[in-house]
Each structure stands twice: as C-alpha cells, then as structure tokens.
Amino acid sequence: AAGNVDPTPAQQTWEVLPIDTTILSGPPALTKSATAPFDFSSNTANVTYECSLDGASFAACADPESFTSLPEGLHSLRVRAKDAEGNLDTTPAQHRWTQDTLPPGAPVVTSPSNNATVGITPLVITGTAEPGTTVTVIIDGAIAGTALVDAFGDWTFAPAMPPASGSHTVSASAQDPAGNTGPASPPNTFTIDSTAIDTSIVSGPTGTTNVKDAVFDFDSNKLGVTYECSLDGGAFTPCADPSTIANLADGPHTLLVRAKDGMGNLDPSPASRAWKVDTLAPATPVVTAPANNSAVGTSTPTVRGTADPG
Secondary structure (H helix, E strand, C coil), X not given: CCCCCCCCCCCCCCCCCCCCEEEEECCCCEECCXXXXXXXXECCCCCEEXXXXXXXXXXXXXXXXXXXXXXXXXXXXXXEEECCCCCECCCCEEEEEEECCCCCCCCEEEECXXXXXXXXXXXXXXXXXXXXXXEEEEEXXXXXXXXXXXXXXXXXXXXXXXXXXXXEEEEEEEECCCCCECCCCCCEEEEECCCCCCEEEEECCCEEECCCCEEEEEEECCCCCEEEEEECCCCCEEECCCEEECCCCCEEEEEEEEEECCCCCECXXXXXXXXXXCCCCCCCCEEEECCCCCXXXXXXXXXXXXXXXX
C-alpha cells in the first residue's frame, strides 16, 4: 500500500509442445495377411486418434486399431492424435505396406525332362518360375533344397547329395517374398545312369609296320555310343567304328579314342595305341670281311659287314 515493489519477482517457465503422433507397430512392408493391426502413441496425454486409410477422409479410430478384409495391393495409413481441447497433430504419422495374398503358380522343371536319362556328370536341375520367388526342389518326395528365381524367371539347383543310379522323380513349388506358397509342379520321372564309360581298341597296328594306312576297331562297355579320336596329340574329333586313317607319314604315331554315350558323357581315360610307320627300304649292306678277292685259311670264314641299324 506504501508503493514498495518486490525487486525479485517470482517466475515460472513452460513450453507448449505441438501434438505428435507415433505408430508403434503395424504390418510389415510386405505381408500376405488381409488384416492390418496397428498400435499408436502420442507425446500428449488423454488423446484420441483419427485415421485415414488409403487416402480416405480422417475418421475416429481406436488404439490399438485393426483393419480387416483389405484388398490386394499397396496400402497407406495416416493417423493423428487429438487432445482434449480438440487440437490435432498437424503432421500425421504414416505407414505404408503391400498386401500380397496370391500364391505364385507352380514352377516348371525343364531339366531333367520327363522320362529322360542323365549320366554320371553332376546332376543339375533347372526350370522356370515367377521372378523373385524362391523355389523348393523336391526329389523322390523329399525336400532337397531351395533356389532363387532370377529376374528372367530362371532357376538352377544342384543337389548336395545327388541321387543314386536308378529311377527318380523331381518337382518344385514356389514361395513369394510375402510368404505365399504355390502348388507343386507335376513330377518329372528321370533315370540316372552312373555306369562309367570305358573304351577299348580291339584291333589296329602295333609295333612297326610298313603300311601307311591304319585300320582300327573300337569297343565300349556301353551300348549306343559314338567315338572321338585324337591322332598324334591333335584335338578330339568324331571318328567311325571301324575307322581308317590313310596315308600316314613315316615315323611314330599315337591314337587316342574315347567313347561318348547318348547323354554326352565321355570316357575320362581314352584308350591309347602307339605304332611306327616305316616304308623306306634299308640301304644295301656292305660286306667288310672277307674282303673281295681275299684268301682265308678256313672253310668256315666269319662274314662281317655294315647295314642300317635295327
């Protein structure tokens, strides 16, 4: 009342924070579920929430909230908190996800083809399927492993433990990134022939011969084979059985021959035959003893001379 003023006024500081909304949980970026559960949160107490699904108008929604029977495709949810005074979050939280509930089609196994026979080379299974899926390969009714399908729809699988010799089946199913699994393909039946190929040379020149043409006869432990020959270190080329090599030059020669079966498997250890062609007549020998017109003192003289070695 006398007009004196408090020289140290009392003070209080506070801050008005804007409402902020957080989506604590929601569906993964890619899902096969037609239901999308959400859990929300806010930095302000005693709020309610409003949601906008796929661009629709904001409407009141619960916390947690679940959207059901959603159609296939891309979805987006925006959510904003509203406080007791009706103030709204001006920057709604947003969540996007894709719903994929359609399973991929059955893959196609292209190799081994149905009723095929494969050889002793490592077994490789190939096929086609929906790009981006993962193929599960089934051999004889059991899962053998998986393979990724590339952007062109192709996949390749080599089993760690190839099946034994005999008859087998192979099929495959595909799973997309959302986890949808499609039906299995019809099984292909194939046969593994694990008999190793062996080649033999039945007949042909040996040692040294004065014949320039060499005629060979081959054989193999497998039926229906063809042959490939390599003469004197040259490249292997197809050759007949029997096979004739004509007009060979004088000198040593070597022939390698390998059998090839109907699956393209080759004998890894070709049969070999070495021989020598010599068509040059030797020079006339020279008799050095007894010398011409000489006299010897025995009725059994020793005759000596020189000639081509061998």
